Amino acid sequence: MTFFDAISSGFRNYVNFRGRATRAEFWYWVLFVILLGLVLGTLESVIWPPVTPASEDWQEVLNSVVTQPTPLTNIANLVLFVPGLAITARRFHDAGFSAKWLYLLLVPIAYSIFAIIGSLVIAWSFYTDDVPTGAELPPESWMTIIFLIAPIFALGFAVFVIHVIFTLKPTRSFYDGNKYVEPTPLAPGDEGTTA
Template structure:
């Protein structure tokens, strides 16, 4: 939960770097919330408004943490747009997102692993 809240605290911060753990824990928590909202909406027979509102709420933080994750592997945040290429683009972005961050300092800042003791 702390990783999720950390991303929300950096709501629209596109500068810096994010660890793999921060990114993937945020994704996991988003998945859990989305499933729970889908279950609640299915039980209430509602049209999906809660899920839509939640998606809009986390859109900007999700984009920001993805850009920071790309910065961690020393890639520009503009690489996020490669996902617009059907199938292949999403696979390439996934490969980027699972890579270990660049050791030491890069053009986007200090290694976040070094900052956590």
């Protein structure tokens, strides 16, 4: 499968979560998404150049980068989200895994909601007490918030590693014990493999 065949297949099977996608098809799709993101990001930085802050304060620099408009990238992410999930599900099937492994993506999202609520409760409890105006959170509260938020990255990385390992596995046929794909007729004289 060529690069353009993989892109065409990704859009043709936009919401197809059944069947299979080869390693080449999957990784060409990933390459397409990365290249599209680079092109759109470059185009957005030309159309809407980042505002250079007056000072070299890292917070102002970070704020100027975060507030830069990215409508093209946002639209592309929305358009490519579903076919990305679909091609990943088909790649899992091709490697012999259930597409239900995609639900693992919900673990960091669910923990993020828990961590954000916990962080807001900590901040709220501090600022509702009788504290002087302009007072900052004590270091103990900051450490608690950091320990609430840090596992989000660890969980996200763990899910990423598991999904990469699954997508790197070679193709398994029905005759090799892959129950997620349809059997293909054997060629004359081909006895297949034993599982």
